Amino acid sequence: MSLTLDEARARAAVISDVSYAVDLDLTDPSADRFGCRTTVRFRASAPDTFLELTAATDLEVTLDGAPVDPAYDGRRLHLTGLDGAHELTVQARLPFVTDGEGLHRTVDPADGETYLGAYLGLDVAQRLFACFDQNDLKAPVTISVAADPSWTVLANGRAVSESGGHWEFAPTPPIPVALVCVVAGPWRSVRWEHAGLPFGWHARASLATELARDADELRAVTEACFDHYAEIFEEPYPFDSFDQVLVPGLNWGAQEQPGCVIYRDEMLPVGRVPEDLRLLRASVVAHEMAHMWFGDLVTMTWWEDSWLQESFADYLGYRVAEEAGGYVGALLGHEAGRKPAAYDADERRSTHPVAAHPEDVPDVAAAATIFDSISYAKGNSVLRQLVTWLGDETFLRGVNTYLTRHRFANATLADFVAALDEASDRDVRAWVEVWLRQSGFDTIRVERDGDVPVLHRDGVRPHRFRVTALDGTSTYVDLADDPVPLPQLAGLAVVPNSHGETFARIVLDEQSWDAVATGLSGIEDDLTRSVLWTMLFDQVQTRDLAPQDFLALVERHLPAERSPSLVSTIVTRTLGRVLPLRVPHESVAEAHALIAAACATPTDDPDLAQAFAGGLVATQSDPALLRGSLGSLTPALRWRAVRRLAEVGAADVELIEAERRRAPGLAADLGAAAALAARPTPAAKAEAWAVASDPAVGNRMFTAVLGGLWSAQQADLIAPYVDRYLREAPSWSERGAGFAQVVGQARPTLLLTDAQRALLHEQLAGELPTVLRRQWSDWADDLG
Template identity: 25%
Template sequence: MPEVRTRPRLASPPHQEKAKNNDSNLQPTKPPPVTKPPGPTTAKPSNELWDKYRLPSNLVPWHYNVTLRPRLTPDASGKYIFTGESSVEFHCAEATNLILIHSHKLTYSPVSNGLLARLTAVNGDTVPGIESVWLQNETQYLVVQLKGDLTKGNYYILETIFEGELADDLGGFYRSEYIENGVTKVIATTQMQPTDARKSFPCFDEPAMKATFDITLIHDLGTVALSNGKEIGTKQIPVDGVTVLETKFERTERMSTYLLAFIVSEFGFIQDNSDDLLVRIFARKPAIAAGQGDYALNKTGPIMKFFEEYYNYSYPLPKSDQIALPDFNAGAMENWGLITYRETALLYDEEYSSNSNKERIATIIAHELAHMWFGNLVTLRWWNDLWLNEGFASYVEYLGAHEAEPTWNVKDLIVLKDVHRVFAVDALASSHPLSSKEEDIQKPAQISELFDAISYSKGASVLRMLSDFLTEDVFKQGLQTYLKAFAFQNTVYTDLWTHLQMAVDATGTALPQSVNNIMNTWVLQMGFPVVTINTATGDVSQKHFLLDPESVVTTPSPYNYEWIVPMRWMKTGAVQGLTWLETKSASIPAMKVTGNDWVLANIDVAGYYRVNYDQANWDKLLNALNTNHEVIPVINRAQLVDDAFNLARAKIIQTVQALETTTYLNNETAYMPWASAINNLDYFYLMFDRSEVYGPMQDYLRKQVTPLFNYYKDLTVNWADVPTGHMDQYNQVNAISLACRTDLQECHELTMTWFRDWMNTGVNKIHPNLRSTVYCNAIAAGGAAEWEFAWDQFQNASIATEAEKIRVALACTKQAWLLNRYLEYTLNPELIRKQDATSSIIYIANNVIGQSLAWDFVRARWSYIFNQYGGGSFSFSNLINGVTERFSTEFELQQLKQFKADNAEVGFGSGTLALDQSIERTVANIKWIAENKNNVLNWFIAESKS
């Protein structure tokens, strides 16, 4: 076990202590309405500093004092508001007569002399007077124009009094609601990332502008206040003739504004104080009482300890709070010391939660705890490097979850959940490199757009590849020195390469080129290669892999779309050494084989690339699958299926050759190959479930899945037991799901019997693992009675994971009128929570009956949907992708282009890139069907009869 060093506290400079001693005791009062700020009313000249989206570097924040009072009851006009006071101490790095500080959707009250801000000098010097103060809404600034210059090197304090709306928009300081014992309860909570701290109080809202924070919350009696720091005292005070609570929190470490959090609620909690670290899980009181926080509490400690050892750095804070919120846009958010989650991402109930729910909780907790160091302690300088922050956490979440649940083999699942998932996006000509130029990412919408599969899943995939070829020990060594060198500071991604190179040099690890040279080929150009191996000659080559080889790539590449490729491979089952492909093509004599020998490259898909072979080697690999499939590692069985189908999409091999990789599946019982096949056959469903190919395809797949269905029927003693292995539990779900999807009569009878038993008795005996697929298939096979029953159960569900399963299944009905009604429900937050609106529309679009209904609905309501849900929603790109996924006709392509033209003025926000990708994908789908339909139809007919 490596030494875990403790970190000395940063000493407070004198001016910080002085600011601390001069804390104002004023409580925030409701300011009078300010319709427009005083100051010049004439139009401001353009191209001033306040017209730019990035802050100038002349002022550097040091410390904030923020007092906020959220109102959990509406005012006379029905609005929920919060009021606040803030003072920020900042350093003047360059003389200036202008203070720019971020502010969005806040109104200000005069502080003194009728002005909306007060400026003082920490050293008591006189300060230049304030000429005017105004809000620059486009760039989201509070602008303070001074009559003279601030002095370089001096520290100043800017004070403001403000008010904002505690809206239900899931951003900044917002409100979440839930019903407990028939009473509606309101929570005041936050989501600052990426640019919404400025909606809570005026601040220098950029990740490099780190500071310390003293937070005070004024809140109603009977509520509990939380923030990043540890509570240092709560007392009753009178405000406006009402007795309220004032809770003060310990000063934070030096941190970025996007990691701030403050919450006022009536939640309950459980805690663990072992290892001198206070860990608390907060949630609705009934959820805590039912033990739904126990799993998270039990797993947080081991995961935290794992990361302390992995990083060789003690957790830098005295407490770790985790809270489950009823309304939350992301899955979770790594606020330092106060992590926020969706209920489904933190709460576990043995009776209702499936093993996939449990895995999600373990991996998301690990993801967020990983950020406590990588992201929070050391923060990337600007959002253009977001991929490193999120990609890293998305990689090591598997390591942390493995520590929590070592029997699951969860580390293998990164191949299905991240590598294969992001290949689909990164193979488009409209993909983008991991790292953007800083100047290209300026506006909040541009920043939000970076929160995509490339940043998370490709980031995770290339970092896993890096860790693999360096070895995990060398990777960790570089990581540890990086964190130690930059603690409480900001970095750019190449700083990590520098520290990894130091570890390579110190350990004598052999690399063909520097870490920087190798990794920049994966970071600075979009896409990935397909590596082609000719086993007859030993020649190996690489080429930029594009799903549509005729698409035009307009994004320039600094490496001409060539990569430095690490290759782990085997020859006829025997693992070989690590081989590198550094150029477009090379001769690797060891890969030349004769006779029955075969080559299999990219073992365990450690590398971020696809592999193609000469036809003879493909035939030998297919033969190995059909005669003794276990000679090929299980991850590579999944890889062969996925690579083959995608090589066929790209016209590198024949589509029927890809289908050949599925013929062995009637002898396969492992989860990953089946999951890979089902994922790829989903495309065939999307393209053909409205055509004559559908029937023969169903016949073939029913034939292939029936042995798996019977295997699990026998293994579970006629469905009475649960398979013991984690992956086996997943594959049992696949067996039932695909059997029902392909109309295996026994499967329909099974799911309908279980569901009707629930309807008739009111007792749900369906195992949590199987509920999603049973609900969906029973609702699909049933009519209005089944749907209405499920809707009632959804409305009354007190367990978030159960409600989620039903919400998804409601989209499975084949009744168009029910789907149309469900679509209408998605825009009523009293029926479907705002956080779930876009995904519910996507689930409806996934249903072949609901596809056109959802598309018509989105087009007709675009302006409303965009204004209500689109601003900074991370899920908005998913909506555009989801409702257009099946598009494969010229008519649909024209509709899509028309939609883009019709709504150009409304805009598409974080879905802008997704719209272009949808058009590109539709063009590719049209071509693919024209080229493949007849061959595929004939193949399915022949194979279903054989």
């Protein structure tokens, strides 16, 4: 019963002046349910409406001080007899969850401490309190919480009272209910003041050492990004505090709750922090902070404009992390890690414009499917092209008009275009029609007129980008209908879009291709190499490059790669995309051996060594070498090595349990579960399946167990479970859209047989939950 566009429009037309007071009773975190009392003040211009409240028990409702008994179907409270201003009070008990959608409960096995976090989002606010669960009924929210007096409790507003296990928080400005936040537990905190506001970073008690280790860096990047946004945005930071909490069990990488951002706490690892994670973490900090303006201050009206929030935050996240935070190389994470996924997404049947029409998103369940690589990575790339095309000053002038005009309100694509159009003398509306309203992407081809490279465009969009010759010479080019010759680069191999300024496939001429094939790792510029690796990934996906030829390029160039981020990205995408989609299971062992050999590269650079170690422990088949490496690995890589030992039959239950006891905690429990599932025995697979298929399994445990269970080198052993996954996953996905996303992402990581593909298509022909259908449809398209 997901809210439809028509229902949202009808309700927004008759409901106004909404505010909430939400009182949560979290004093018994070991119970099945928590108490919630919500007071909703609103004005109605029609007699009937409804609020959302999911899975409530012990329901008591009063309207304007009088008890009422509204119809309740487990999801909606239906009200009648309305006229004018009203005060509705809803008292209920709601379930704690372990799937990341609602008030999520985690018990940390490191110390037995309990942590609670309201992880909201699409159709999820109603799992915390009674509300009008739609974006364009923004409202002030006042939170109060009763909990263990020894805990720390945080919410969107600044705490105005803390006494005897009771916390009161200041009312927020108008915010969407999907972004309400409450987190509670014995957090360890680093607090300070900056720009006249209280700031804080918070993490589980068992991560106190890691928080102290990274505190200076986390504070520095927070302040640098905050000060940069204060400089480029005319609207001041719109909230009264800024807390950032590293939480367990979050389905997303992070969420932009106003004044209280939450991040998955894998971003605070034990041991040395890999370079690619440091760059990603800084980019995500900048991304979520950008949302304080794009999404929190100004919010999309309906979900078709999710790009107005996500594309902007993604673009600014990488840009500001590098420009303001000093994280040189942050953009590599986008160009090599995320942009390839956007090209893949834009060629599937499920593709959609960056800016869809409202009617293309008929309900919130459909909206969950467009928080994807198009709304994030393609939208980011398109905005980067817009800035390149308009100029930074013009772009920011339009952005500031948009933010000021719609502060604490809702907006649409038309509102953003109007602001840009006022700021620029260029034809912004025509640009929007081809770039934002049309799906797909253009191709930029290099041809030769004698020795002169000539650029051609197959498509309809104007492009401005850099062209770099392999001798390091570069020039900017505007490419539209007419070919562009480059006489200044005569005789040279060239790479168009060499810094990723536009979103387009690149096809090299024979001379340039030959030079890249032999000299890729010798190219000095990291971004140019990342763009070329993206080209190679694309060619494997489109079958223009055979997987064995791609692996030969990995064998040749990965050992000489100088960027730890690129090493990690190349290995991750090769193992996660190329092998499962293009390499038959009987050839996987050979591919693993090739990758392991490429990663066995000696280096004095500790970041590079760690990146190579990640590839090595995932692919090495020699138990002695794996055991010998354990002492030199970070805890995360050590668990990956133990899992690989189990996968090749060299780690039994006793070894895995002894490893778990070395440093007990969430990571150890998950690492052990994955390793146990990886063992190549029928009993191990049956035990793993029992854990994953338990209706109460937590989201992290589910992912860990299935991640360990699937192994292309155990294709015959796991074949029955591929069939069971395809048959049973639809029922698992009924827990909610977020868990359905987790289920779809945990699909088998091997090339399916003809019979397995037939079963996948059979399931797609039937009834499936919306989010899982999108995941599986994309999987089928990727398999070809």
